[in-house]
Amino acid sequence: MEMSAYPLELPEDDRPMVRFMNVTKSYGALTVLDQLNLDITRGEMVTVIGPSGSGKTTVLRMLMTLETINGGVIYVDGKPLTHMPKNGVLVPANERYLRKARSMIGMCFQHFNLFPHMTALQNCMEGPVQVLGLPKAEARARSEELLEMVGMIDKKDQYPSRLSGGQQQRVAIARALAMRPKIMLFDEVTSALDPEVIGEVTNVIRKLVNEHDLTMLMVTHQMGFARDISDRVCFFYQGRIEEQGEAEAFFTNPQRERTKQFLSAVKAAD
Protein backbone atom coordinates (compact mmCIF):
# COMPACT_ATOMS: atom_id res chain seq x y z
CA MET A 1 0.00 0.00 0.00
CA GLU A 2 1.24 3.47 -0.92
CA MET A 3 2.07 5.75 2.00
CA SER A 4 -0.43 8.29 0.64
CA ALA A 5 -3.21 5.76 1.10
CA TYR A 6 -2.84 5.90 4.87
CA PRO A 7 -5.04 8.54 6.50
CA LEU A 8 -3.35 11.32 8.44
CA GLU A 9 -5.88 10.70 11.16
CA LEU A 10 -8.54 8.08 11.65
CA PRO A 11 -12.17 9.24 11.17
CA GLU A 12 -14.14 10.21 14.30
CA ASP A 13 -16.48 7.25 14.04
CA ASP A 14 -13.71 4.69 13.60
CA ARG A 15 -11.12 5.37 16.25
CA PRO A 16 -9.94 2.34 18.17
CA MET A 17 -7.43 3.03 20.90
CA VAL A 18 -4.83 1.16 18.88
CA ARG A 19 -4.79 0.22 15.24
CA PHE A 20 -2.07 -1.79 13.57
CA MET A 21 -2.51 -1.24 9.85
CA ASN A 22 -0.55 -3.60 7.59
CA VAL A 23 2.31 -3.52 10.05
CA THR A 24 5.38 -5.33 8.81
CA LYS A 25 8.60 -5.93 10.69
CA SER A 26 11.60 -7.80 9.43
CA TYR A 27 15.14 -8.42 10.54
CA GLY A 28 17.15 -8.83 7.38
CA ALA A 29 15.52 -11.61 5.41
CA LEU A 30 13.42 -12.76 8.37
CA THR A 31 9.89 -11.36 8.36
CA VAL A 32 8.73 -11.31 11.96
CA LEU A 33 5.40 -9.54 11.50
CA ASP A 34 3.67 -9.89 8.19
CA GLN A 35 1.07 -7.25 7.29
CA LEU A 36 -0.45 -7.28 10.74
CA ASN A 37 -3.88 -5.74 11.18
CA LEU A 38 -5.15 -5.46 14.73
CA ASP A 39 -7.57 -3.09 16.45
CA ILE A 40 -7.82 -2.69 20.21
CA THR A 41 -10.79 -0.76 21.51
CA ARG A 42 -10.80 1.64 24.45
CA GLY A 43 -10.55 -0.16 27.77
CA GLU A 44 -10.08 -3.55 26.21
CA MET A 45 -7.75 -6.17 27.65
CA VAL A 46 -6.20 -8.17 24.84
CA THR A 47 -3.90 -11.09 25.45
CA VAL A 48 -1.40 -12.31 22.92
CA ILE A 49 -0.37 -15.94 23.04
CA GLY A 50 1.60 -18.16 20.71
CA PRO A 51 4.67 -20.30 20.35
CA SER A 52 8.15 -18.94 20.98
CA GLY A 53 9.37 -16.77 18.13
CA SER A 54 5.88 -16.11 16.76
CA GLY A 55 6.29 -12.34 17.13
CA LYS A 56 4.41 -11.62 20.38
CA THR A 57 7.12 -9.50 21.94
CA THR A 58 7.68 -7.77 18.63
CA VAL A 59 4.04 -6.61 18.56
CA LEU A 60 4.44 -4.95 21.95
CA ARG A 61 7.82 -3.45 21.13
CA MET A 62 6.47 -2.01 17.88
CA LEU A 63 3.67 -0.34 19.81
CA MET A 64 6.17 1.02 22.35
CA THR A 65 8.16 2.21 19.29
CA LEU A 66 11.19 0.37 20.62
CA GLU A 67 11.52 -1.14 17.15
CA THR A 68 11.38 0.70 13.86
CA ILE A 69 8.59 -0.19 11.50
CA ASN A 70 9.30 -1.60 8.05
CA GLY A 71 5.83 -1.24 6.59
CA GLY A 72 2.37 -0.02 7.52
CA VAL A 73 1.31 2.43 10.21
CA ILE A 74 0.32 2.16 13.85
CA TYR A 75 -2.36 4.59 15.06
CA VAL A 76 -3.01 5.39 18.70
CA ASP A 77 -6.17 7.19 19.66
CA GLY A 78 -6.76 7.99 16.02
CA LYS A 79 -3.38 9.61 15.44
CA PRO A 80 -0.37 8.05 13.79
CA LEU A 81 2.23 6.82 16.26
CA THR A 82 5.03 5.56 14.08
CA HIS A 83 4.60 8.32 11.51
CA MET A 84 3.90 12.00 11.43
CA PRO A 85 2.11 14.11 8.87
CA LYS A 86 4.29 16.20 6.61
CA ASN A 87 3.00 18.04 3.54
CA GLY A 88 -0.15 15.95 3.57
CA VAL A 89 1.46 12.51 3.76
CA LEU A 90 2.79 10.35 6.56
CA VAL A 91 6.55 10.18 6.95
CA PRO A 92 8.52 8.24 9.59
CA ALA A 93 8.24 10.04 12.92
CA ASN A 94 11.26 11.85 14.32
CA GLU A 95 12.55 11.56 17.89
CA ARG A 96 10.57 14.58 19.11
CA TYR A 97 7.29 13.38 17.68
CA LEU A 98 7.85 9.85 18.98
CA ARG A 99 8.60 11.10 22.47
CA LYS A 100 5.28 12.88 22.66
CA ALA A 101 3.31 10.17 20.89
CA ARG A 102 4.58 7.31 23.02
CA SER A 103 3.88 9.12 26.29
CA MET A 104 0.38 7.63 26.19
CA ILE A 105 1.86 4.15 26.38
CA GLY A 106 3.45 2.40 29.34
CA MET A 107 5.30 -0.89 29.30
CA CYS A 108 6.35 -3.55 31.79
CA PHE A 109 9.13 -5.92 30.90
CA GLN A 110 9.90 -9.52 31.68
CA HIS A 111 13.01 -8.54 33.64
CA PHE A 112 11.44 -5.48 35.36
CA ASN A 113 14.28 -3.13 34.35
CA LEU A 114 13.95 -0.98 37.43
CA PHE A 115 16.67 1.65 37.74
CA PRO A 116 19.05 0.07 40.26
CA HIS A 117 20.44 3.37 41.51
CA MET A 118 17.04 4.66 42.59
CA THR A 119 14.72 3.54 45.37
CA ALA A 120 11.28 2.18 44.59
CA LEU A 121 9.80 5.61 45.15
CA GLN A 122 12.47 7.38 43.11
CA ASN A 123 11.88 4.93 40.28
CA CYS A 124 8.22 5.91 40.25
CA MET A 125 8.90 9.64 40.53
CA GLU A 126 11.52 9.71 37.79
CA GLY A 127 9.13 9.94 34.84
CA PRO A 128 6.65 12.38 36.39
CA VAL A 129 9.44 14.73 37.52
CA GLN A 130 11.89 14.46 34.65
CA VAL A 131 9.50 13.98 31.75
CA LEU A 132 6.16 15.47 32.78
CA GLY A 133 7.81 18.21 34.83
CA LEU A 134 5.56 17.72 37.86
CA PRO A 135 6.62 19.37 41.12
CA LYS A 136 8.36 16.87 43.40
CA ALA A 137 5.61 16.90 46.01
CA GLU A 138 2.93 16.11 43.48
CA ALA A 139 5.02 13.37 41.85
CA ARG A 140 5.66 11.89 45.27
CA ALA A 141 2.00 11.87 46.19
CA ARG A 142 1.09 10.25 42.91
CA SER A 143 3.85 7.65 43.25
CA GLU A 144 3.00 6.81 46.84
CA GLU A 145 -0.61 6.31 45.90
CA LEU A 146 0.42 3.86 43.18
CA LEU A 147 2.91 2.05 45.40
CA GLU A 148 0.08 1.69 47.88
CA MET A 149 -2.11 0.25 45.15
CA VAL A 150 0.49 -2.39 44.22
CA GLY A 151 1.13 -3.14 47.89
CA MET A 152 4.67 -1.80 47.97
CA ILE A 153 4.28 1.34 50.06
CA ASP A 154 6.21 -0.03 53.03
CA LYS A 155 9.17 -0.82 50.76
CA LYS A 156 9.19 2.53 49.02
CA ASP A 157 12.67 3.50 50.22
CA GLN A 158 14.32 0.22 49.26
CA TYR A 159 16.66 -0.13 46.32
CA PRO A 160 15.64 -2.74 43.73
CA SER A 161 18.51 -5.05 44.71
CA ARG A 162 16.80 -5.49 48.07
CA LEU A 163 13.47 -6.49 46.54
CA SER A 164 12.25 -9.87 45.34
CA GLY A 165 11.31 -10.35 41.70
CA GLY A 166 7.62 -10.09 42.42
CA GLN A 167 8.15 -6.91 44.41
CA GLN A 168 10.31 -5.41 41.67
CA GLN A 169 7.70 -6.17 39.07
CA ARG A 170 5.01 -4.49 41.15
CA VAL A 171 7.17 -1.40 41.49
CA ALA A 172 7.75 -1.49 37.73
CA ILE A 173 3.98 -1.51 37.18
CA ALA A 174 3.60 1.47 39.52
CA ARG A 175 6.42 3.28 37.72
CA ALA A 176 4.72 2.83 34.36
CA LEU A 177 1.33 3.91 35.75
CA ALA A 178 2.83 7.04 37.29
CA MET A 179 3.04 8.46 33.77
CA ARG A 180 -0.78 8.12 33.51
CA PRO A 181 -0.67 6.13 30.27
CA LYS A 182 -3.82 5.25 28.40
CA ILE A 183 -2.35 2.00 27.18
CA MET A 184 -0.35 -0.51 29.19
CA LEU A 185 1.78 -3.25 27.70
CA PHE A 186 2.85 -6.31 29.66
CA ASP A 187 5.43 -8.63 28.13
CA GLU A 188 5.54 -11.90 30.06
CA VAL A 189 5.75 -10.00 33.30
CA THR A 190 5.57 -13.17 35.37
CA SER A 191 7.95 -15.36 33.35
CA ALA A 192 11.05 -14.48 35.37
CA LEU A 193 9.29 -14.98 38.72
CA ASP A 194 9.28 -17.86 41.16
CA PRO A 195 5.94 -19.65 41.01
CA GLU A 196 4.94 -18.64 44.55
CA VAL A 197 5.12 -14.90 43.80
CA ILE A 198 3.39 -14.92 40.42
CA GLY A 199 0.07 -14.35 42.17
CA GLU A 200 1.08 -11.03 43.70
CA VAL A 201 1.78 -9.63 40.24
CA THR A 202 -1.23 -11.12 38.49
CA ASN A 203 -3.42 -9.76 41.29
CA VAL A 204 -2.18 -6.26 40.56
CA ILE A 205 -3.01 -6.68 36.89
CA ARG A 206 -6.45 -8.00 37.84
CA LYS A 207 -6.97 -4.89 39.90
CA LEU A 208 -6.06 -2.71 36.94
CA VAL A 209 -8.56 -4.51 34.76
CA ASN A 210 -11.32 -4.04 37.33
CA GLU A 211 -10.65 -0.51 38.48
CA HIS A 212 -9.19 1.38 35.57
CA ASP A 213 -10.25 2.14 32.09
CA LEU A 214 -6.82 1.38 30.74
CA THR A 215 -6.41 -0.32 27.41
CA MET A 216 -4.10 -3.27 27.88
CA LEU A 217 -2.12 -5.59 25.68
CA MET A 218 -0.47 -8.49 27.42
CA VAL A 219 1.76 -11.35 26.37
CA THR A 220 1.61 -14.33 28.68
CA HIS A 221 2.16 -18.04 28.85
CA GLN A 222 -0.32 -18.42 31.70
CA MET A 223 -3.42 -19.60 29.91
CA GLY A 224 -5.60 -19.70 33.02
CA PHE A 225 -4.81 -16.09 33.81
CA ALA A 226 -5.37 -15.04 30.20
CA ARG A 227 -8.73 -16.74 30.18
CA ASP A 228 -9.74 -15.10 33.46
CA ILE A 229 -9.01 -11.51 32.69
CA SER A 230 -8.88 -10.99 28.93
CA ASP A 231 -11.65 -9.62 26.83
CA ARG A 232 -10.02 -11.05 23.76
CA VAL A 233 -7.23 -13.49 22.97
CA CYS A 234 -5.03 -13.38 19.87
CA PHE A 235 -3.10 -16.45 18.92
CA PHE A 236 0.02 -15.61 16.96
CA TYR A 237 1.69 -18.04 14.64
CA GLN A 238 4.69 -17.11 12.52
CA GLY A 239 4.07 -13.39 12.62
CA ARG A 240 0.37 -13.53 11.85
CA ILE A 241 -2.79 -13.75 13.88
CA GLU A 242 -3.82 -17.33 13.32
CA GLU A 243 -6.97 -17.04 15.40
CA GLN A 244 -8.57 -14.58 17.77
CA GLY A 245 -11.73 -14.40 19.78
CA GLU A 246 -13.50 -13.63 23.01
CA ALA A 247 -11.46 -15.27 25.77
CA GLU A 248 -13.90 -17.88 27.05
CA ALA A 249 -14.97 -18.99 23.59
CA PHE A 250 -11.40 -19.03 22.37
CA PHE A 251 -10.27 -21.45 25.04
CA THR A 252 -13.34 -23.69 25.11
CA ASN A 253 -13.87 -23.88 21.41
CA PRO A 254 -10.81 -23.06 19.29
CA GLN A 255 -11.43 -23.28 15.56
CA ARG A 256 -8.09 -23.71 13.90
CA GLU A 257 -5.97 -26.82 13.95
CA ARG A 258 -2.81 -24.94 15.01
CA THR A 259 -4.63 -23.30 17.89
CA LYS A 260 -5.85 -26.63 19.15
CA GLN A 261 -2.38 -28.10 18.90
CA PHE A 262 -0.85 -25.17 20.73
CA LEU A 263 -3.42 -25.21 23.51
CA SER A 264 -3.11 -28.92 24.11
CA ALA A 265 0.69 -28.71 24.05
CA VAL A 266 0.58 -25.94 26.68
CA LYS A 267 -1.86 -27.92 28.77
CA ALA A 268 0.34 -31.01 28.58
CA ALA A 269 3.34 -28.95 29.73
CA ASP A 270 1.51 -27.62 32.80
Next chain:
Amino acid sequence: MSIWDFLLQFGGRLTSGTLYTVAQFLLASVVAIVFALLSGLGKLSRNRAIRWASIIYIEIFRGTSLLVQLYWIYFVLPLFGLTLPKFVAGFLSVGLNIGSYGAELVRGAIQSVPRGQWEAAYALSMSPAKRMIRVILPQAFVIMLPPWGNLLIELLKGTALVALISVTDLMFEAKQINGSTFLSVQAFGSALVIYYILARFLITPFMRWCERAMARKLSRT
Protein backbone atom coordinates in the same frame (compact mmCIF):
# COMPACT_ATOMS: atom_id res chain seq x y z
CA MET B 1 75.11 11.13 54.85
CA SER B 2 72.44 9.41 56.88
CA ILE B 3 68.90 9.37 55.58
CA TRP B 4 67.90 11.71 58.44
CA ASP B 5 70.50 14.24 57.52
CA PHE B 6 69.41 13.93 53.93
CA LEU B 7 65.76 14.52 54.77
CA LEU B 8 66.68 17.38 57.07
CA GLN B 9 68.60 19.05 54.31
CA PHE B 10 66.35 18.33 51.32
CA GLY B 11 62.98 17.69 52.96
CA GLY B 12 61.73 21.16 52.03
CA ARG B 13 62.50 20.70 48.34
CA LEU B 14 61.04 17.21 48.30
CA THR B 15 57.89 18.53 49.94
CA SER B 16 57.57 21.36 47.48
CA GLY B 17 58.15 18.93 44.60
CA THR B 18 55.50 16.62 46.03
CA LEU B 19 53.02 19.48 46.20
CA TYR B 20 53.68 20.25 42.54
CA THR B 21 53.21 16.60 41.69
CA VAL B 22 49.92 16.47 43.59
CA ALA B 23 48.74 19.65 41.86
CA GLN B 24 49.72 18.26 38.46
CA PHE B 25 47.95 15.04 39.34
CA LEU B 26 44.71 16.70 40.42
CA LEU B 27 44.53 19.08 37.46
CA ALA B 28 45.49 16.39 34.96
CA SER B 29 42.81 14.13 36.47
CA VAL B 30 40.18 16.77 35.86
CA VAL B 31 41.35 17.18 32.25
CA ALA B 32 41.45 13.41 31.77
CA ILE B 33 37.97 12.86 33.19
CA VAL B 34 36.40 15.69 31.21
CA PHE B 35 38.01 14.61 27.93
CA ALA B 36 37.29 10.93 28.58
CA LEU B 37 33.61 11.70 29.16
CA LEU B 38 33.29 14.01 26.17
CA SER B 39 35.08 11.78 23.71
CA GLY B 40 33.67 8.54 25.15
CA LEU B 41 30.15 9.92 24.68
CA GLY B 42 31.18 11.52 21.41
CA LYS B 43 32.29 8.21 20.00
CA LEU B 44 28.76 6.91 20.58
CA SER B 45 27.11 10.00 19.15
CA ARG B 46 24.83 9.82 16.15
CA ASN B 47 26.37 13.03 14.85
CA ARG B 48 29.19 12.16 12.46
CA ALA B 49 31.29 15.24 13.06
CA ILE B 50 31.25 14.67 16.81
CA ARG B 51 32.01 10.98 16.35
CA TRP B 52 34.97 11.69 14.11
CA ALA B 53 36.36 14.43 16.30
CA SER B 54 36.30 11.99 19.21
CA ILE B 55 37.90 9.20 17.24
CA ILE B 56 40.70 11.47 16.00
CA TYR B 57 41.44 12.72 19.51
CA ILE B 58 41.50 9.19 20.92
CA GLU B 59 43.68 7.84 18.11
CA ILE B 60 46.24 10.62 18.29
CA PHE B 61 46.66 10.62 22.04
CA ARG B 62 46.60 6.88 22.47
CA GLY B 63 48.70 6.12 19.45
CA THR B 64 51.67 8.34 20.26
CA SER B 65 53.89 8.63 23.30
CA LEU B 66 53.14 10.92 26.20
CA LEU B 67 56.62 12.43 26.04
CA VAL B 68 56.18 13.37 22.39
CA GLN B 69 52.80 14.90 23.17
CA LEU B 70 54.32 16.86 26.03
CA TYR B 71 57.06 18.25 23.77
CA TRP B 72 54.54 19.07 21.07
CA ILE B 73 52.31 20.97 23.42
CA TYR B 74 55.19 22.79 25.11
CA PHE B 75 57.69 23.32 22.28
CA VAL B 76 55.77 23.04 19.01
CA LEU B 77 52.44 24.73 19.72
CA PRO B 78 54.19 28.07 20.36
CA LEU B 79 55.37 27.95 16.73
CA PHE B 80 51.68 27.97 15.80
CA GLY B 81 51.05 30.88 18.10
CA LEU B 82 49.83 29.02 21.19
CA THR B 83 52.25 29.40 24.07
CA LEU B 84 51.35 27.72 27.33
CA PRO B 85 53.13 28.08 30.67
CA LYS B 86 55.07 24.90 31.44
CA PHE B 87 52.86 24.13 34.41
CA VAL B 88 49.75 24.20 32.20
CA ALA B 89 51.43 22.37 29.34
CA GLY B 90 52.40 19.69 31.85
CA PHE B 91 49.04 18.76 33.30
CA LEU B 92 47.29 19.35 29.98
CA SER B 93 49.49 16.81 28.17
CA VAL B 94 49.19 14.21 30.88
CA GLY B 95 45.42 14.78 31.15
CA LEU B 96 44.83 14.60 27.41
CA ASN B 97 46.92 11.47 27.13
CA ILE B 98 45.18 9.59 29.94
CA GLY B 99 41.81 10.97 28.84
CA SER B 100 42.15 9.12 25.55
CA TYR B 101 42.45 5.85 27.45
CA GLY B 102 39.63 6.88 29.74
CA ALA B 103 37.41 7.46 26.70
CA GLU B 104 37.44 3.75 26.00
CA LEU B 105 36.50 3.03 29.61
CA VAL B 106 33.59 5.46 29.35
CA ARG B 107 32.39 4.02 26.07
CA GLY B 108 32.76 0.44 27.28
CA ALA B 109 30.95 1.15 30.54
CA ILE B 110 28.06 2.89 28.79
CA GLN B 111 27.70 0.00 26.42
CA SER B 112 27.73 -2.55 29.19
CA VAL B 113 24.75 -1.00 30.97
CA PRO B 114 22.04 -3.57 30.22
CA ARG B 115 19.86 -2.75 27.20
CA GLY B 116 16.78 -3.05 29.34
CA GLN B 117 17.77 0.12 31.17
CA TRP B 118 17.70 2.11 27.94
CA GLU B 119 14.39 0.56 27.05
CA ALA B 120 12.79 1.26 30.41
CA ALA B 121 13.91 4.90 30.23
CA TYR B 122 12.69 5.09 26.64
CA ALA B 123 9.32 3.68 27.66
CA LEU B 124 9.01 6.53 30.18
CA SER B 125 9.36 8.94 27.22
CA MET B 126 12.69 10.25 28.44
CA SER B 127 14.70 12.26 25.93
CA PRO B 128 18.05 10.84 24.79
CA ALA B 129 19.92 13.33 27.02
CA LYS B 130 17.79 12.49 30.07
CA ARG B 131 18.24 8.78 29.44
CA MET B 132 21.98 9.23 29.39
CA ILE B 133 22.29 11.57 32.35
CA ARG B 134 19.66 10.15 34.67
CA VAL B 135 19.79 6.44 33.91
CA ILE B 136 22.83 5.28 31.97
CA LEU B 137 25.73 7.39 33.26
CA PRO B 138 25.13 6.74 36.98
CA GLN B 139 25.30 3.02 36.28
CA ALA B 140 28.22 3.38 33.90
CA PHE B 141 30.16 5.21 36.63
CA VAL B 142 29.91 2.23 38.91
CA ILE B 143 31.11 -0.09 36.17
CA MET B 144 34.10 2.03 35.25
CA LEU B 145 35.30 3.00 38.71
CA PRO B 146 37.71 0.08 39.23
CA PRO B 147 39.53 0.53 35.91
CA TRP B 148 39.67 4.28 36.53
CA GLY B 149 41.57 3.52 39.73
CA ASN B 150 44.32 1.92 37.66
CA LEU B 151 44.25 4.67 35.11
CA LEU B 152 44.67 7.39 37.74
CA ILE B 153 47.73 5.59 39.06
CA GLU B 154 49.08 5.56 35.51
CA LEU B 155 48.32 9.23 35.38
CA LEU B 156 50.28 9.90 38.56
CA LYS B 157 53.27 8.06 37.13
CA GLY B 158 52.86 9.99 33.89
CA THR B 159 53.17 13.31 35.69
CA ALA B 160 56.86 12.49 36.35
CA LEU B 161 57.51 13.38 32.73
CA VAL B 162 56.64 17.03 33.29
CA ALA B 163 60.06 17.32 34.98
CA LEU B 164 61.44 17.18 31.45
CA ILE B 165 59.93 20.54 30.64
CA SER B 166 61.21 21.86 34.00
CA VAL B 167 58.01 21.85 35.99
CA THR B 168 59.44 21.71 39.50
CA ASP B 169 57.66 18.54 40.53
CA LEU B 170 58.96 15.72 42.70
CA MET B 171 60.92 14.12 39.89
CA PHE B 172 62.49 17.44 38.98
CA GLU B 173 63.62 18.04 42.57
CA ALA B 174 64.99 14.52 42.89
CA LYS B 175 67.01 15.04 39.73
CA GLN B 176 68.29 18.40 40.91
CA ILE B 177 69.34 16.99 44.27
CA ASN B 178 71.05 14.09 42.57
CA GLY B 179 72.79 16.42 40.17
CA SER B 180 74.27 18.58 42.91
CA THR B 181 75.02 15.92 45.53
CA PHE B 182 75.33 12.64 43.61
CA LEU B 183 73.30 11.01 46.39
CA SER B 184 71.37 8.96 43.82
CA VAL B 185 70.10 6.34 46.23
CA GLN B 186 68.66 8.85 48.67
CA ALA B 187 67.35 11.23 46.01
CA PHE B 188 65.63 8.73 43.76
CA GLY B 189 64.87 6.48 46.72
CA SER B 190 62.77 9.20 48.34
CA ALA B 191 61.04 9.93 45.05
CA LEU B 192 60.23 6.25 44.67
CA VAL B 193 58.80 6.01 48.16
CA ILE B 194 56.76 9.18 47.82
CA TYR B 195 55.24 8.14 44.48
CA TYR B 196 54.41 4.78 45.99
CA ILE B 197 52.78 6.34 49.02
CA LEU B 198 50.71 8.69 46.87
CA ALA B 199 49.48 5.83 44.68
CA ARG B 200 49.07 3.18 47.32
CA PHE B 201 47.86 5.14 50.30
CA LEU B 202 45.98 8.03 48.73
CA ILE B 203 44.64 7.15 45.29
CA THR B 204 43.85 3.50 45.88
CA PRO B 205 42.01 4.00 49.19
CA PHE B 206 40.12 6.95 47.73
CA MET B 207 38.96 4.88 44.76
CA ARG B 208 38.03 2.01 47.08
CA TRP B 209 36.03 4.42 49.15
CA CYS B 210 34.20 5.64 46.02
CA GLU B 211 33.50 2.08 44.98
CA ARG B 212 32.13 1.21 48.38
CA ALA B 213 29.99 4.34 48.53
CA MET B 214 28.53 3.49 45.13
CA ALA B 215 28.14 -0.19 45.89
CA ARG B 216 26.18 0.62 49.00
CA LYS B 217 23.56 2.23 46.83
CA LEU B 218 23.77 -0.10 43.93
CA SER B 219 24.41 -3.74 44.60
CA ARG B 220 23.51 -5.24 41.30
CA THR B 221 23.71 -9.01 41.39
